Amino acid sequence: MLIKFLWNNEKNLVTYGAIAMPFPKGQNPNHPAAGSTIKVEPIRDKKAITRIKKILADRPRDLCLFTLGINTAYRANELLSLTVGQVQNLKAGDVLDLKQRKTHKYRPVTLNPTAIASIQGWLAVSDLQPQDYLFTGQRGCLTVATMSTRVKTWCRDVGLKGNYGSHTLRKTWGYWQRMERGTAIPLLMEAFGHATQQQTLAYLGIQSNEIAAIYELEL
DSSP states (O other), X not given: OOOOEEEETTTTEEEETTEEEEOOTXXXXXXXXXXXXXXXXXXXXXXXXXXXXXXXXXXXXXXXXXXXXXXXXXXXXXXXXXXXXXXXXXXXXXXXXXXXXXXXXXEEEEOOHHHHHHHHHXXXXXXXXXXXXXXXXXXXXXXXXXXXXXXXXXXXXXXXXXOOOTHHHHHHHHXXXXXXXXXXXXXXXXXXXXXXXXHHHHXXXXXXXXXXXXXXXXX
């Protein structure tokens, strides 16, 4: 008897014939081994950000997702939970108060003109209704797995080397807040919903650089 075996990347399912079955716990090959982690990186090159926006110029939904991701500290699942009704009337300087799924706390984010322009650009060419998810594909709301794959592809397409995924977008926001604006770590810690400053430093991957820099002072 021939049994068809298919792998569904978006839902982490094994399909036998027409029946979709999840992998047994701990046996999903798409997940890291127990005790190991896969760290994704922020985009540390401003020119790469510009190049990604350029290749997404004719894909307003993806451009909106990318732009919102790097201009807010929202997690991927929080971005993907947005509905059209939550954002369609917002203007630059307005506050989007979104509940964090991980901490169950509300985090207000003031949207800048770039974020608002990306939302308006997407809504102008879509036929979405207020109750629809903002980031919808042919199969419904985009998933975190799909978003992660897209971010990897965008980064690869502009020549970036390293590990990238859905967390890359919010990490990019935090990285440039710290490195360009000098935003204090306690403020970033609050924005990310982290418990400690050490967690924020490790999350952004900038601690080693800053520690190395303090030894450059010559007395």
